[in-house]
Amino acid sequence: MTMLPSSTAKKLGLVIDLDTCVGCQACATSCKEWNDAGHSAPLTDTDPYGAAPDGVWFNRVHSYEVQTPGGSKTVNFPKSCLHCDNAPCVTVCPTGASFKRAADGIVLVDADKCIGCKLCSWACPYGAREYDAHDGVMKKCTLCVDRIYNENLEEAARVPACVAACPTGARSFGDLGDPHSGVSALVRARGGYDLMPEQGCAPVNKYLPPRATPQITQAPLTRHGGGIESALLRWLDKILT
Amino acid sequence: MNPAYSIIFFTTAAGAGYGLLTLVALYALAGDAAASASPALFALGLAGVLVTSGLLSSTAHLGHPGRAWRALSQWRSSWLSREGVLALACYVPALIWAWQLSRGTDTAPALPLCSAVLALATVYATAMIYASLKSVDAWHLTAVPVNYLLLALASGAVLWLAIRTWMSVATLTDATLTAALIAAAGVGKWSYWQTLARLTPRSTLGSATGLGTLGTVSSLAWPHTEQNYLLKEMGFVVARRHADKLRRSVVMCVGVLPVGVAMLSGLSTGLVASLLAGLAVVTLAIGLVLERWLFFAEAKHSVSLFYGR
Numbered sequence: 001m002t003m004l005p006s007s008t009a010k011k012l013g014l015v016i017d018l019d020t021c022v023g024c025q026a027c028a029t030s031c032k033e034w035n036d037a038g039h040s041a042p043l044t045d046t047d048p049y050g051a052a053p054d055g056v057w058f059n060r061v062h063s064y065e066v067q068t069p070g071g072s073k074t075v076n077f078p079k080s081c082l083h084c085d086n087a088p089c090v091t092v093c094p095t096g097a098s099f100k101r102a103a104d105g106i107v108l109v110d111a112d113k114c115i116g117c118k119l120c121s122w123a124c125p126y127g128a129r130e131y132d133a134h135d136g137v138m139k140k141c142t143l144c145v146d147r148i149y150n151e152n153l154e155e156a157a158r159v160p161a162c163v164a165a166c167p168t169g170a171r172s173f174g175d176l177g178d179p180h181s182g183v184s185a186l187v188r189a190r191g192g193y194d195l196m197p198e199q200g201c202a203p204v205n206k207y208l209p210p211r212a213t214p215q216i217t218q219a220p221l222t223r224h225g226g227g228i229e230s231a232l233l234r235w236l237d238k239i240l241t
Numbered sequence: 242m243n244p245a246y247s248i249i250f251f252t253t254a255a256g257a258g259y260g261l262l263t264l265v266a267l268y269a270l271a272g273d274a275a276a277s278a279s280p281a282l283f284a285l286g287l288a289g290v291l292v293t294s295g296l297l298s299s300t301a302h303l304g305h306p307g308r309a310w311r312a313l314s315q316w317r318s319s320w321l322s323r324e325g326v327l328a329l330a331c332y333v334p335a336l337i338w339a340w341q342l343s344r345g346t347d348t349a350p351a352l353p354l355c356s357a358v359l360a361l362a363t364v365y366a367t368a369m370i371y372a373s374l375k376s377v378d379a380w381h382l383t384a385v386p387v388n389y390l391l392l393a394l395a396s397g398a399v400l401w402l403a404i405r406t407w408m409s410v411a412t413l414t415d416a417t418l419t420a421a422l423i424a425a426a427g428v429g430k431w432s433y434w435q436t437l438a439r440l441t442p443r444s445t446l447g448s449a450t451g452l453g454t455l456g457t458v459s460s461l462a463w464p465h466t467e468q469n470y471l472l473k474e475m476g477f478v479v480a481r482r483h484a485d486k487l488r489r490s491v492v493m494c495v496g497v498l499p500v501g502v503a504m505l506s507g508l509s510t511g512l513v514a515s516l517l518a519g520l521a522v523v524t525l526a527i528g529l530v531l532e533r534w535l536f537f538a539e540a541k542h543s544v545s546l547f548y549g550r
Contacts (some may be wrong), residue, residue: 002315002318002319003317003318004318017276018452025299025464025503028454028464042442052467052468053467054469055469056466057465057469058462059465060465061464062447062450062460062462062463062464062548063460063461063462064450064458064459064460065458065459065460066455066457066458067457067459068455068456069456069457073455073456074326074461075330075450075452077450077545079243079464088374088375088376090318090321091318092319092320092321092370092373092374093315093316093318093319093324094311094314094315094319094322094325095311095312095314096311096314096315096319097311099379101310113308113311114308115300115303115304115305115306115308115309115311115312116303116304117303117312118302118304118474119319119321121470121474121475121540122242122374122377122470122474122475123374123376124376124544125375125376125542125543125544126449126543126544127310127471127475127480127542127547130469130470130471131304131470133304133470135304136303137266137304137305138304143351147471149272150409160386173248184399189382192390193451194451195449195450195451196444196448196449196543197448198443198444198448199376199443199543200375201281204521205450208450209452209454209455209456210452217307218252218352236320240335
């Protein structure tokens with residue numbers, strides 16, 4: 001049923017730290033690797049070694065430049081499904097293939113019901129859904145639903161593949177509906193925010209802004225004073241000039 | 242947005258079919274003699290062909306056309322599902338009405354009335370599929386369903402005029418009504434473009450990334466070097482370069498030309514009138530396809546923001 005649940009018991013999602021993300025693509029490639037054999041497998045590639053490679057990815061890392069008053073800053077920006085509370089991709093689905101789980105808030109596609117009309121991908125303002133032309137169905141991030149509850153994995157490994165792969169700890173996974181969870185504390189501490197709040201989707205995933213770059217200032221050399229060390233530097237400066 | 246040909250054909254052909262059905266129904270309700278005789282039967286047949294071929298074509302872009310029946314289930318939330326349900330429901334009164342026309346029996350007014358209501362509701366539902374999407378600024382407007390309804394009525398009217406002219410039952414009043422409906426559709430489309438010109442984008446790259454609070458954001462590097470699904474489906478940009486020229490062509494073909502030709506047809510008789518009515522149909526058809534192509538190709542989806550577009 002493509003009616004959204006009025007509330008979900010949990011709000012499982014990701015918190016992505018734009019300050020520590022180095023844009024290494026490990027999250028994107030590990031996502032591709034896990035999910036190519038996971039719940040929505042395969043993530044079909046077409047012409048992978050040819051002139052125009054194309055394929056389904058659930059996670060893509062953009063890079064942006066931000067011109068700030070203190071200079072320009074490069075921000076790496078991983079983007080995947082935000083598992084929105086008010087997910088328009090779910091309500092537009094004519095078949096009931098697209099749904100949001102009442103238990104944990106994960107937005108999934110039932111591939112057996114999907115007719116491949118692509119309307120959900122139009123409704124998502126974030127471009128989180130990608131159509132698999134080979135399978136004729138829509139695919140999307142599952143929040144690694146086949147990892148996070150997987151009792152065959154060690155408990156520490158029961159996190160989405162992207163979170164497990166991140167070498168800088170820029171990705172955190174948890175229940176954003178629980179104010180006492182680690183991710184909720186992180187969002188509070190760092191001023192985590194929603195992407196495109198004006199679209200009214202109420203995304204669960206949150207982004208942490210880059211920290212302000214410290215302004216490093218160097219004390220200028222003075223002509224007098226500063227002891228023997230400064231006198232030595234002044235002498236060196238004179239010789240070298 | 243990518244202008245898929247199957248969707249352009251579906252929305253224009255089915256729109257014209259539903260418009261024609263509505264026009265004949267309104268004539269029948271007004272007690273017009275031709276609307277309870279062979280011109281009406283022919284018109285209902287043509288409407289049936291247009292609607293059915295349109296609906297079939299709309300399944301052509303599906304990944305799994307065989308599962309299309311599932312689309313009837315989610316009418317509580319999905320405009321696409323509502324469109325499917327209404328389209329099927331519309332067949333019921335229209336087919337009974339056509340059957341009665343073919344047997345020459347009297348028709349209860351409820352049949353044309355239900356046909357017209359369901360036909361217009363289907364066109365409205367089609368338009369709402371697009372108008373309900375907040376992610377596309379150019380679509381999330383009241384003008385969108387208004388345009389779809391006016392264009393459906395205009396294209397239906399021009400077909401109905403052509404049929405009446407060929408069957409020698411057309412009057413100057415029919416031509417005037419047709420010209421008025423076409424003019425209304427043309428003005429509706431023109432005012433839609435005025436609205437677009439004044440539109441402030443709902444989202445920006447700054448709000449999409451949330452980095453706008455820090456400064457001016459620009460895209461430095463994409464996640465991929467080649468095209469992907471998102472760019473092919475939602476990042477279609479070709480039309481914007483030619484938009485002005487195409488808009489002028491639409492105004493000519495959807496507005497000016499068919500209005501003039503329809504009126505000339507109304508003022509002529511015999512073969513000349515029929516040829517002119519046929520010419521009005523052809524120009525409007527060309528204009529409608531252009532208009533629908535532009536409707537998709539000009540619409541910018543918010544995902545393009547992430548790509549710095």
